[in-house]
Amino acid sequence: MQVAGRCPAWVGASMQRGNIFDYRNYRYFKLAVILILLALAAWLLFDPAVGHYGGSWLGYGFGTLSAFMVLWMAWYGVRKRRYRGTGATQGWLSAHIYLGTAMTVIVTLHSGFHFDFNVATLAYGLLLVVVVSGFFGNYAYMIYPRQMTDNMGEDSLDSLLLRIAEADKLARQIALQMPDDINNVVARACRETTIGLGVLEQIRGYQPDCPSALAVEQLGGLGRHLSSDQRTLYHELYSIMVRRQSLVKRARQDLMYRARLGIWLYCHVPFTFALLTALMAHVVSVFIYW
């Protein structure tokens, strides 16, 4: 992956210790590939008498390995909050991603493609949800950070909100000296514009029929009958509203990126807990029916 579109390679070279994908020269990618190849080889070479399923000796092997790997994957959530621990979290995440993918392959082999209405299949389903959400997270981590920077520059969300509030105040003040129709449009825009109220709105990154956009549109048509005195004020008002609208847009965009960077974890983590429970039930039941 290229480090940064605008960063020349040498800056990248001196600034980067590698990202989560090429961490330590693809160490965990290589490890994952070896794991998958070994598992596939075992699968093809050894054909247990009972056929491929979880109860064969190979199946038990795959199963035990996967169970430990799932636990280890979940441990990442603990590790990343242990700040005094040694080593870099970055390496752990790199391993988490590659080995998690490898593990999915191993679990699939472990199942022997036998799916039923039982706790084993439930666990498998939960695993898939965790893994798929993980992939989405990965995708989000890859593309959104740069877009966020492009959108915000050096501004912070707080500073945008502050500037929107200031623009509101100024616009309302000027609008008071304007005819009622203009005043109403401005007042409504200031009153009804919301920035990231609902989760859905945050994820989408816009407000349907946004009153701010509407106001700018309507204002354009309302300036015709003004006296020349009011006209200069009107121009000022219009430019404030345009600036305000672009601020609103940027703030929403930023919230959208934040939401998208975070929302998948609300799937990834609870399903991890569900998976751990199902896994436990699966292991216990296997020992009971042995």
Next chain:
Amino acid sequence: MDLVLNRYSPDERYDVIIVGAGPSGLSAAVRASEQGMNYLLLEAEEEPAGTIRKYQRGKHVMAEPRGLPLQGALPFAAATREDVLERWEEAMAEHRIEVRYEARVISVNRLDQGLEVVLADGEKLVADHVVLAFGVQGNLRKLDVPGGDLPQVQYQLDDPEAYRNETIVVVGGGDSGVENALALTGRNQVIVVNRDEDFSHCRESNLSQLTEARQKGALDWLLETTPRAVERNHQGEFPITLVVSTPEGIERIPCHRIIARLGALPSRPLLEKFGIDFQTPDPTALPQLSPRYESSIPGLYIIGALGGYPLIKQGINQGYEVIEHILGNPVEPADAPLLREKFAKLGADLDIDEALAKIQRGVPLLAQLNTLQLRELVLESNVLLVNPGDIIFKRNDYSTTFYSIVEGDLDVLIDEDNIPDAVLKAGEFFGEMALVSGRRRPGTVRARTRCLLIETPRQAMLKLIGSVPAIRRMLDEAAIKSAVLICIGLSLKEEELDSLARSAVLRQYAAGDELFHEGDEADGLYLIQRGSVTVSRMIGGREVVLFYVAAGNYVGEMSLISGEPRYGTVRAAVATEAVFIEAARMREIIDRNPEIRAALDERYMQHLQEQEMRQQMEVSVDTGTMSVQGSPSNLFSFLIQQGVGEATDVLLIDESLCVRCNYCEQACADTHGGASRLDRDTGPIFANIRVPTSCRHCEHPHCMKDCPPDAIHRAAHGEVYIDDSCIGCGNCQQNCPYDVIQMAVVQHDRPERSLWQIMLGIQPKVTPAVDSRKVAVKCDMCKDIADGPVCVRACPVGAALRMKPEELMGYAGGGTLPGVGGG
């Protein structure tokens, strides 16, 4: 001496007049009263201890230095501001202190017999002795116009929240005025009146907030405007009107309140007016004092902050001692037990005065100090006894202390082989490079025999350099010599080295100054002593920064060797000091020393290659294979603007990777008493690289100047940190140009969370902080945490990185030998 206790009468003559009822003056008055002297305490304000009274409400006053015992009967222990003041008022009542308030002393004159003290209201008092203890805070510049004394005109702002819906005029465009103005915006109408045409005296951050506030309409300012008068209004909403003269003419501003922040009058001119001599013309120099605190005027004594002792306890002790000195009583200074402890190693019952005399006899450098200065130096220093073979410090260490050799010999090892390159003898000193460059040690020092050393902290040495000219001169000479030795002279003979060092000169440059210009004739070689420089060149019509050269390296050797004009322009990136050796002298040396010639030649070839590479990179920008914004030189310039040129280690965030999870800040807060020392969200960005608000561990930390307890230090690996003797005065916060110091209550570090707590999202109980005093906190680069900075290690995606500028600027100079040639 005739000590008659009698009441004050206008034409009486006092034994002693004490000026200033701060801790020092109070202590002196208490002792004078105990001794039954005929004394008078004069205080400019209406109440005692003006400086302490101006601390913020509830401030925890600290009793540093902790080990120093307290002398005299004025009580003092760490407590809140209110408690301290109450104790003192009780003590004043108990000792029936003779004090006159609102008695500002404006002059002290010598009489044939005794001294005459003149008050602001013209009254004159006569005394045999005068003790000046009026501190360095008190003399605020007042608004000197008709009506300037109206009650609506104030000179400080204790609680900005206390004012609402008022129109307030802030007079003064300095930092304190601007900060007050900003604190009042939002709830009040604020107008700043500034005498100058801009706010260039302000810190960058204040300036940008001010501009932003004005754009938002939160405040307004008037430039090139001076107050003429304040008038009282008898009706209407506004109680007063400020009359100002602006470039457009006289203007009237009706308002509720005026806050004048005109700065403090420096004490030096006042003391000089009294006729008191100073140690040097240096503005930081202190008045000349005898060991008995007597100034150059007989009978006139100076104690406390005014005499250069910035802590309360020191002032109280001196107040006691000075009265005893005046009475001619023998008095053991409060520091005597501490000094005795320092010298304990040297022999059981060594007399302190003898030990001090031995040091002065042994070390010519320290013989330049007076007894007071020497005592203070030893107090702040370590007295070391080392055995043969002991290592004092290693090459590339970051320690910053200075050593004087009282007895014994030591070896210096500059290069990798284990053969000593120089010998240090008794009476000499070493470690002086750390004083100027604030970077790594250039060589290892190892004891050859048993040695007695004095190890002095950098800060204490700098104070002396500022006040004792002989010390400055001796250190400058030594610094030049070692710069020459380290950069080029390893194979030079002693006499040659000496003569070279003698002909070299030390040159100072402000940030942005040119050392030399592209195309110039080669004038000589520049050894960068402190600071750093950039090498730039005109490429395709624009000036492109090619290299960054840190202290400890040299520039300008290339055209010396080739004889061609300068290849590039060399500019100081920050305030820089360079040792300059003339071209002719240098050529002579090269001709006579084939080894030096070979070394320079080798470097010449290497730099030629590097230059070629860098130049191609820049040209590819112009031909479009690289975008201009991302070109290395633009990144250089950006980073240098951000102070990276004077940094030793910066935190950068690659915004194209950062997922805004805030784990970096969280990790910092959790391991550092609950307050994150970095602010990821603020700070400028360039080509995806953000320089967040976080300490840069400057080569010359601005934060270190005026820290009263000297609580800011540099650790072995370069970390600038604040220890727990911080008294929370806020000076460092003001002095850091990068705004990275906060005042915060430090809690106990959160314990590691258990698995359950993490899974259920429970925060562990934090034991409440022992005391809720606010102290200065900043990044310490996790110097006490194994494995290094947690911000970097907590980042899941590797977006947070720490960099040394040398690495960043595409050039790794181990701090000593390599030099990049700009000439």
